[in-house]
Amino acid sequence: MEDARHFDPVAWINTPRWQASRLGLSRMVDLLERLGRPQDELRFMHVAGTNGKGSVCAYVASVLQAAGYKVGLFTSPFILCFEERIRVDGANISADDLIEATLLVKEQAEAMADHPTEFELMCAVALVHFARSGCDVVVLEVGLGGRLDSTNVIDAPEVAVIARIGLDHTALLGNTLAAIAGEKAGIVKPGSAVVSWPQEPEAMAAVEAAAAAAGDALTVPDLALLEAGTVDWGVPGAPLRPFSYGRFTDLRTRLLGSYQPFNAALALTAVDVLRGRGWAISDEAAFAGIASARWPGRFEVVDTAPLTIVDGGHNPQGAEALAASLADLLGEEGRASVDFALGVLADKDYPAMVRAVAPWARSFSVYAPKSPRALAADELAACVREIMVEEGRADDVPVRTCGVPADALRAARDAAGPEGCVVAFGTLYAIADLMGAL
Numbered sequence: 001m002e003d004a005r006h007f008d009p010v011a012w013i014n015t016p017r018w019q020a021s022r023l024g025l026s027r028m029v030d031l032l033e034r035l036g037r038p039q040d041e042l043r044f045m046h047v048a049g050t051n052g053k054g055s056v057c058a059y060v061a062s063v064l065q066a067a068g069y070k071v072g073l074f075t076s077p078f079i080l081c082f083e084e085r086i087r088v089d090g091a092n093i094s095a096d097d098l099i100e101a102t103l104l105v106k107e108q109a110e111a112m113a114d115h116p117t118e119f120e121l122m123c124a125v126a127l128v129h130f131a132r133s134g135c136d137v138v139v140l141e142v143g144l145g146g147r148l149d150s151t152n153v154i155d156a157p158e159v160a161v162i163a164r165i166g167l168d169h170t171a172l173l174g175n176t177l178a179a180i181a182g183e184k185a186g187i188v189k190p191g192s193a194v195v196s197w198p199q200e201p202e203a204m205a206a207v208e209a210a211a212a213a214a215g216d217a218l219t220v221p222d223l224a225l226l227e228a229g230t231v232d233w234g235v236p237g238a239p240l241r242p243f244s245y246g247r248f249t250d251l252r253t254r255l256l257g258s259y260q261p262f263n264a265a266l267a268l269t270a271v272d273v274l275r276g277r278g279w280a281i282s283d284e285a286a287f288a289g290i291a292s293a294r295w296p297g298r299f300e301v302v303d304t305a306p307l308t309i310v311d312g313g314h315n316p317q318g319a320e321a322l323a324a325s326l327a328d329l330l331g332e333e334g335r336a337s338v339d340f341a342l343g344v345l346a347d348k349d350y351p352a353m354v355r356a357v358a359p360w361a362r363s364f365s366v367y368a369p370k371s372p373r374a375l376a377a378d379e380l381a382a383c384v385r386e387i388m389v390e391e392g393r394a395d396d397v398p399v400r401t402c403g404v405p406a407d408a409l410r411a412a413r414d415a416a417g418p419e420g421c422v423v424a425f426g427t428l429y430a431i432a433d434l435m436g437a438l
Contacts, residue, residue, distance in 0.1 A: 009102035010082045013125070018118045023148035027116045031124050032153060034108035038131035039154045042072070045270065046154065048142040048184040049163025049197065051317045052263045055255060055295050056163050059267035061139040063289030064274075065089055067281040072130035072138035074123065074151070079296045079312075079431045086126045088133045101128040119143050123150040147186020156191035158277060160216075161270050163263070165203045166317040181206035190214045193277060195270045198223060221269040222246070228261040231329060239301060248283070252291045257299035257311070258328040259321045264290055297431040299325050302438055306416040308409075310434055311425040316349050319356035322425055326360050330421065335359050336396075339416040341408040341424035341434070342384070343367045346375040353426065354387050361388075362420075365400045365411040369430045377401045405430040406437035 032039060045060055047053045054075055061073040073087040083092035093101075105124045109116050116124070123143070130138050137158070142149045165181050181203035188194055188210040196207045198220050211218040229242035240252045243261035245268055253260055268286060275281045297312045299322065313322040326338060338360045344350040364384050368374040381401045388394045398415075402408040405424070412422045424434050 004099045004103060007099055007103060009098045009125075012106060013102065013118055013121045015118070018115060018121065022117055023145065025148060025150070025153055027112070027114055028120050028123065028150045028153045030112060030114075031105070031108055031116050031120065032127065034111070035104065035124065035128060038127045041131045042127070042135060042154075043137050044154050044157035045137060045139045045159050045161065045274070046142070046151065046157040046187045046192075047139065047161040047163065048146040048149075048187050049161075050166040050180070050184075050315070051164045051321065052197070052259065052266070053141055053161075053163040054312075055260060055263040055293075055298055056161060056267045056270070057139045057141045058255075058293045058295040059264050059290060060161075060270055061087075062090075062293035063267065063271050063281065063286050064137055064139070064279075066289040066292065067279075067285035069136040069279075070134060072126070072133065072135040074126040074130075074138065075141045076119070076122070076143050077428055079428065080435060081432070085122060086129055088130070088135060093129055097129055097132075098125070101125045101132065104128055117150075120150045123153075142184070142187060145180075145186070146184040148183070149187075152187055156189040157187070158279075159193045159195055159270050159273050160187045160189070161266070162187075162194070162196040162199070162207055163266060164197045164317070165199050166315060176202065178202040178206050182210070185210035188214050188216060190216065192216050193273045194218045195266065195273055196220055197266055219269055219273055221265045223262060223265060226261055226265050228258065231256055248286060248290075251287060253293065254291070255293060255295055255298060256301060256325070256329075257321060258325040260298070264293075296435075297428060302435065305418045306413055306420040306422050308413065308422045308438070309424070310431055311423060312428040312431060313353070313425045314345070314348060314427045316352035316356060319353035319425070322423070323356050323360060326357075326423070330360075334421070336362055336393075338421050338423050339363045339365070339412040341365045341367070341402075341405070341412040341422065342380065342426045343369040343377075343405060343408065343430050344375050344380060344426040345369065345371060345373040345429075346379075347373055350375060350380065350426075351383055351387065354384055357423075357425075358387055358391050358393075360423075361393075361397050363398045363400070363412070363415050365402050365408040365415070367402045367405050367408040367430075369405065369427045370433070371427070371429050377403070405433040409434050409437045 086093040225246040
């Protein structure tokens with residue numbers, strides 16, 4: 001095996017020629033067979049969906065940890081550092097463990113005729129690490145789609161969770177909700193339980209069909225039982241959002257988006273289904289886990305002078321959820337008071353994203369994220385200006401073109417002044433740079 005002293009696991013995994021997304025399970029099956037099938041030593045909560053799946057993963061992992069289980073968590077993309085994608089009991093994989101697991105994967109991957117992709121390598125490293133760590137359960141977030149995603153190499157999970165489904169990655173998954181839902185419901189397997197967000201009818205029909213074909217019970221949270229309060233700023237530097245869901249009254253979450261109680265309700269429903277399958281999870285653990293869950297870059301308050309919020313909303317649903325959170329936080333008087341820092345990927349429906357937040361905009365500072373899929377800043381600026389003309393506010397809403405995320409955030413904060421409100425959103429890929437700018 002290669003000398004660990006001179007090996008950079010992140011650089012090897014991120015080798016450019018392996019970064020193309022190639023859906024399919026054959027490479028992953030081969031790789032894990034060569035590694036001794038580490039997934040067979042683990043039990044899983046498998047989570048797919050378009051919006052909210054990361055937050056649901058964070059909530060479920062936190063509850064399971066509060067219940068005393070050793071919990072692995074695999075998510076993507078990373079926000080602040082590569083290692084956060086692979087966590088055990090909330091701690092990022094260590095540098096030494098990452099090197100050891102990656103060298104094991106590298107030895108097998110480089111013996112394959114069809115080399116695994118970047119995401120497949122990361123997923124294999126995670127499974128090796130979780131097995132070596134002796135995790136009781138792994139919360140496994142789907143990367144793209146579900147049916148052909150690398151994570152779907154596992155056998156039947158304890159629970160397959162389908163978060164809210166929307167139109168995203170249409171070139172790969174299909175251009176209708178039914179087609180996309182069919183792909184995401186591909187994680188459903190006989191012997192699991194299924195928990196789903198109450199989807200739009202055509203998406204719900206696909207989820208119901210997958211559960212019925214597998215002979216699995218399907219549970220959908222009753223969101224009529226959800227009562228969400230407004231953000232409590234009483235604890236300096238640590239605002240909370242109170243809410244109740246069914247028998248879970250007086251819950252608190254540090255995830256402040258107006259949509260987060262809904263994600264928590266989906267997570268709590270999944271936890272109850274786990275409990276019905278014999279897992280020892282008390283209500284006290286549920287309360288503690290919801291309260292302690294962290295998920296950076298999701299309507300996260302990162303400064304107060306000016307009020308600065310970083311949000312990972314990167315599609316129309318995410319932008320609509322952001323707008324709803326701003327309405328909840330700022331009230332009607334907050335319209336036209338937000339200075340946005342915005343960067344997007346070219347394959348997203350970015351005009352719909354801009355329209356969703358337009359009523360709240362006082363200005364836009366736009367940039368191109370660091371991604372080969374990024375939309376050029378001047379193209380985004382032209383789109384924003386065109387929409388402001390449609391809104392009849394072209395003369396009132398300045399649009400600045402900036403070079404990098406940090407420049408856009410600084411421009412937005414300068415425009416806002418210490419008493420204003422800044423929101424940076426549009427892509428998860430810029431959050432580390434935005435945080436660094438602060």
